[in-house]
Amino acid sequence: MKKVVITGPESSGKSTLCKHLSESLFIPHVREYAREYIAALDRTYDQSDLLHIAKGQLDLEKDILSQTPSFLICDTDLLTIKIWSEYKYSCCDSEIIRLFKNNLPDLYLLASPDFPWVKDSQRENSDNREELFSIYEKEILDLEVPYKVISGTESERLEIAMDLFSN
Numbered sequence: 001m002k003k004v005v006i007t008g009p010e011s012s013g014k015s016t017l018c019k020h021l022s023e024s025l026f027i028p029h030v031r032e033y034a035r036e037y038i039a040a041l042d043r044t045y046d047q048s049d050l051l052h053i054a055k056g057q058l059d060l061e062k063d064i065l066s067q068t069p070s071f072l073i074c075d076t077d078l079l080t081i082k083i084w085s086e087y088k089y090s091c092c093d094s095e096i097i098r099l100f101k102n103n104l105p106d107l108y109l110l111a112s113p114d115f116p117w118v119k120d121s122q123r124e125n126s127d128n129r130e131e132l133f134s135i136y137e138k139e140i141l142d143l144e145v146p147y148k149v150i151s152g153t154e155s156e157r158l159e160i161a162m163d164l165f166s167n
Contacts, residue, residue: 050092
């Protein structure tokens with residue numbers, strides 16, 4: 001089984017690429033649990049919510065894995081929660097780090113923030129996407145997990161990603 005995670009800063013086309021890859025390859029994908037978790041809150045999320053989000057993300061992965069796919073495409077993983085926690089709160093829960101390191105993917109597709117920001121109610125960082133992209137890339141390099149930067153238009157991104165699956 002191959003686990004591929006699409007990651008990167010906010011508004012960098014991750015969900016769109018994940019959906020298109022899933023449809024093109026006829027394989028299931030794991031949605032971003034944080035969006036539904038935060039949408040269900042009747043308050044602003046805080047750092048204590050991040051562990052719940054991390055566990056919920058892994059539960060979604062396990063649910064898809066129970067269907068025994070040959071590939072698993074994830075619209076984010078615990079790397080995003082780790083980076084966000086450290087960026088916003090200057091620390092990360094050790095349980096999130098443990099869960100993250102025990103659930104690394106076979107490949108990261110790192111989405112470049114090379115197109116205009118799209119505002120939505122859950123996005124917080126329109127001005128620092130390049131900085132966050134650099135943090136993602138450094139973290140992935142430190143993990144020594146293979147990765148490919150995905151950039152360009154939606155169709156160019158899909159073509160780059162599809163080429164990775166055909167090799």
